[in-house]
Amino acid sequence: MPVEVKICGIRSAEGLDAAIDAGADLIGFVFFPPSPRAVTPAEAGALSARHAGGPVRVGLFVDPTDDEIAAALAGVSLGLIQLHGEETPDRAAAIRARFGVPVMKALGIAEEADFASVAAFAPVVDRFLFDARPPPGGPLPGGNAQPFEWRLMAGRAIPRPWLLAGGLTAGNVAEAIRTAGAPGVDVSSGVERTRGVKDPALIRAFVAAAKG
Ligand SMILES: O=C(O)c1ccccc1N[C@@H]1O[C@H](COP(=O)(O)O)[C@@H](O)[C@H]1O
Numbered sequence: 758m759p760v761e762v763k764i765c766g767i768r769s770a771e772g773l774d775a776a777i778d779a780g781a782d783l784i785g786f787v788f789f790p791p792s793p794r795a796v797t798p799a800e801a802g803a804l805s806a807r808h809a810g811g812p813v814r815v816g817l818f819v820d821p822t823d824d825e826i827a828a829a830l831a832g833v834s835l836g837l838i839q840l841h842g843e844e845t846p847d848r849a850a851a852i853r854a855r856f857g858v859p860v861m862k863a864l865g866i867a868e869e870a871d872f873a874s875v876a877a878f879a880p881v882v883d884r885f886l887f888d889a890r891p892p893p894g895g896p897l898p899g900g901n902a903q904p905f906e907w908r909l910m911a912g913r914a915i916p917r918p919w920l921l922a923g924g925l926t927a928g929n930v931a932e933a934i935r936t937a938g939a940p941g942v943d944v945s946s947g948v949e950r951t952r953g954v955k956d957p958a959l960i961r962a963f964v965a966a967a968k969g
Pocket residue numbers: 765766785787789792793794817819841886888897898899900901902903922923924925943944945946947
């Protein structure tokens with residue numbers, strides 16, 4: 758199976774076009790205002806409309822209210838909702854039921870014990886994303902260019918499709934996939950020329966390295 762690639766934090770036409778031309782399977786729009794990658798629903802809608810079909814459009818939220826999700830969905834059609842905060846399994850289930858959009862739950866990983874919640878989320882989410890635990894007190898729960906110990910994933914039975922994230926770059930993604938046994942990867946910082954600004958050449962290099 759080819760490795761799935763998600764390019765997250767798209768907020769420019771050149772970033773979007775590069776991700777699609779390079780063969781990304783999923784693209785992410787960040788609906789979390791403190792992020793340097795945040796977009797409004799209208800901005801995401803305008804970007805998405807540049808290409809009919811193509812990659813799954815993912816909306817990234819951090820502990821969203823229903824109103825925030827509804828506002829995003831009014832601006833752009835999403836194929837997947839990424840929950841990257843402290844959402845509980847009940848909250849993930851409620852979001853999935855209310856909006857009828859598949860849900861991917863992000864879990865921060867630093868040690869074995871961090872996998873404990875996989876079993877509770879598995880019945881109510883469609884995918885998992887495993888990211889580094891954010892630095893304590895930091896402003897962002899993800900998108901921090903921070904890798905975790907990929908060997909914690911090796912040989913682990915995850916009962917849903919999943920993506921590996923956190924500090925991935927074109928230079929380390931092949932090794933990360935091999936070590937973790939990852940069926941897919943997600944990147945934001947590693948394809949940026951400056952924080953929040955995607956670089957088409959880095960996007961192309963990343964997708965080629967992940968799928969190569
Ligand atoms: O990208 C962001 O700004 C962001 C904000 C809040 C939560 C998650 C965010 N990004 C996600 O974080 C991981 C890892 O990103 P990076 O490659 O280490 O920068 C990835 O899943 C992004 O989707």
